[in-house]
Amino acid sequence: MAQTTQDGLMMSKNELCLVLNYDKESWNQYWEGERLRNNPNIGTLSTQMASFMAAYGVTQKLNVFAVLPYIKNEASAGTMTGLQGVQDLSIAAKYNFFSYGKMQLFGVIGASVPVTDYVPDFLPFSIGLHSKTASARLIVHQLLPYGIHVTAQGGYIARSKTNVDRTNYYTGNEIEYSHEMAVPDQVSTSLRIGVNKKAVLAEAFIDNITATSGTDIRRYDMPLPANKMDWTRVGVFVTWHTPIENFSVNGHFSHVIAGRNVGKVEASYGAQLQYILNFKKKK
Template identity: 75%
Template sequence: MMKSLQKLYFICLLLISSTTIFAQTPQDGLMMGDKKLCAVVQYDTESWSQYWEGDRLRKNQNIGTFTSNSASVMAAYGVTSKFNIIASLPYISTSSTSGTMTGLSGLQDVSLAFKYRFLLYHKFRMFGVVGVSTPVTDYVPDFLPYSIGLHSKTASARLIAHQLLPLGIHITAQAGYIARDKIHVDRTNYYTGNEIQYSHEMAVPDQVSTSLRIGVNKKEVLAEAFIDNIRCTTGTDIRRYDTPLPANKMDWTRIGLFVTWHTPIKNFSVNGHFAKVIAGRNVGKVDAAFGGQLQYIFDFSKKKSQK
């Protein structure tokens, strides 16, 4: 239900071309090579007609079917083969089929992550990632589910374990913590379900993020199945028949699949992915989320070697 939860968690790991140059994200077990830059354009769409009000699944005829679309630009740069920098910025628009509410659109939050591989033992690797994000526009956070984000500054840290297996199979597991700052809302008080808060500030719950990915990597195709989970450390439930708040506890479990085709064009690949939410609390029951990516790698190390 809360579209802001998508914040870059839908980014999938990708392989670029048959030269074994990899694009990578803050959650996978891959690294960009030294002085290589991967530029990505991504589009995603998802919709739902039911949502969890606490743990109660219900429909709302004033919303009908809710849809969110996002277009993102991303980049991953290999400062060295062990240290990468990853940045992204999404543009999001929301709408629904019923009711009088009008959807919103705009740039959301810019995100920056620093990824370091600190262990390499045979075919086992471990990574540490720290990241931050901040809103880039003055969008409205307290208009859920139509808000394009929660307008909260975040800081995150995660550990990633990546194991290569025979036949090109790999397993990646990650766990992270996302700390989120308080936000300002356009009201002097609000009711959380437990008590009335007399403040224009609202606490946004921190999150614990975990995921497991199993995939196979062949010469022309990379395919991977995943399960992602988000749990808030605090937060309240949506009040019965009330609108949601950024202070709500938004939990979800999502499964999905993505496939990347390494095209005959050197350093260029195309990705398609699908996901659905199978469990949640105070979020939309997304039955179908689709997306695609176009990626290209610029190899600056070659240019330097030719001088």
């Protein structure tokens, strides 16, 4: 059963996986460029996300995915009101194009598009950057003795410009006379080490996002969608296949250990309810 586009698992043909997901994270410090600081006008910023995901096994080697999140955030201090709303619809396809022994290679392509007219230029309260994306990723999944597996991946995320409610803006290097703001592309890498034993699958992971361009947040200024936003996150992910047939419960915890122009998330946790529907034709 494939939970996400990032694992080394595949669903069988004609299986439909439905997932309800809840996540919450918070931070009270952030990186202004490489300088870690806090902001009494924000205090602690908390973000909650509820999302629905559907994944379908088109063939034994091809799975397709769709995800739609609802995001809400709020600050513990200051006068600024948090934002909330439906963010971006993401779709993806994962293909198992090579297998050799206990090693498998997967290719993933994806895209996302904003589905509501939310405000991107009110960071850190914006629920997204209102930028269209296209992505490609390569996944290597290796099975080892005793049910242990290693999954490594790397990918590239291309992002379109976003429209901001300004006639000009200062990036820190020069003044741009435009209502369009470039959003940096990103390089994504990840390493997961886990074990799959009967009813439980557990993984430890480290994920990294590095922007290919962008500027730093100006001293004591608000962030911009054009900023270079990097982060490295470590955590654990656990799946319990319950006694109820085709029903699983997932949980995760992580925190950000390094970053640039992003919040230093101390605690990010969440849970998923996952159910598999089988549309295979009965003989």
